[in-house]
Amino acid sequence: MNPSRTDRSGYHHGDLANALTKAATELARTGGPEAVVLREAARQVGVSATAAYRHFAGHSELIHAVKEYALSRLGAAMQVELAATDPLPDPAEDAYRRLAALGRGYLNFAVAEPGLFRTAFCHADKPTFDSLDKDPNATEPYRLLSAVLDDLVAVGSLDLDRREYAETMAWSTVHGLALLMLEGPLQNLPQEVYDAVVNRLTAFVRDGLTTR
Known part of the structure; x- marks a missing residue:
C-alpha cells in the first residue's frame, strides 16, 4: 500500500532514497532490470517524480543501487550454502567443499x-547482461571465490602458476550454467536432474582448476 499524503511528508532525508531503492528492488525482482524505472518506483512509494529526482539523478543511479543490493543478496546466498555443510578435517578437501558450496549458492x-x-549483472546505464560496471574485486561473490582459491593454493591443491585468472574461469563456467537455466534449454529441470547437473559442474570446475 502506498503511503498517504500525511505519510509522504514524514520522510526524512535518506528515508525516501531507501524507500525508492526498496520499491525499485521489487520491480527488479519481478521484472528484471528492464522494469526498474524511477517514475514507477516513485509511484509505488507514493511520491512525485520530482521528489524522487532529488535523490536519484536518473535511471542509472537507481539501478546501480539495486545492483548493489542484488549482489549483496547473491553473496548472502553463497554464504548460506557455505554454512549448510560441516567443515572437513582435511584442509584440501575442506577448500573443495567450500568451492562447491559457493557454486551451488550462486x-x-x-x-x-x-x-x-539479471539485475546484478546489468550495466547501470542500460539493462543488458554485458558485464559488471564496477571492479568485480569489490563484490562479495568475487571476494568469497577469491578467498577459496587462495586457500587451494595455500594447501597445495592449486599450483601458483595456475592461480592467475582462476576466478574468471570458475565464475564464467558457473555463470554460463546459470544463464542456461534461466533463459536457455536447461529451464525447469526436475530437482534430481538439477542436483546432478550442479554436482557435476562443481566437480568439473574443481578438475579444471587443479588437474594438469
Whole structure:
C-alpha cells in the first residue's frame, strides 16, 4: 500500500532514497532490470517524480543501487550454502567443499531470484547482461571465490602458476550454467536432474582448476 499524503511528508532525508531503492528492488525482482524505472518506483512509494529526482539523478543511479543490493543478496546466498555443510578435517578437501558450496549458492540464487540475478549483472546505464560496471574485486561473490582459491593454493591443491585468472574461469563456467537455466534449454529441470547437473559442474570446475 502506498503511503498517504500525511505519510509522504514524514520522510526524512535518506528515508525516501531507501524507500525508492526498496520499491525499485521489487520491480527488479519481478521484472528484471528492464522494469526498474524511477517514475514507477516513485509511484509505488507514493511520491512525485520530482521528489524522487532529488535523490536519484536518473535511471542509472537507481539501478546501480539495486545492483548493489542484488549482489549483496547473491553473496548472502553463497554464504548460506557455505554454512549448510560441516567443515572437513582435511584442509584440501575442506577448500573443495567450500568451492562447491559457493557454486551451488550462486546457482540457487539465480534460479530462485532470476530478476535480481539479471539485475546484478546489468550495466547501470542500460539493462543488458554485458558485464559488471564496477571492479568485480569489490563484490562479495568475487571476494568469497577469491578467498577459496587462495586457500587451494595455500594447501597445495592449486599450483601458483595456475592461480592467475582462476576466478574468471570458475565464475564464467558457473555463470554460463546459470544463464542456461534461466533463459536457455536447461529451464525447469526436475530437482534430481538439477542436483546432478550442479554436482557435476562443481566437480568439473574443481578438475579444471587443479588437474594438469
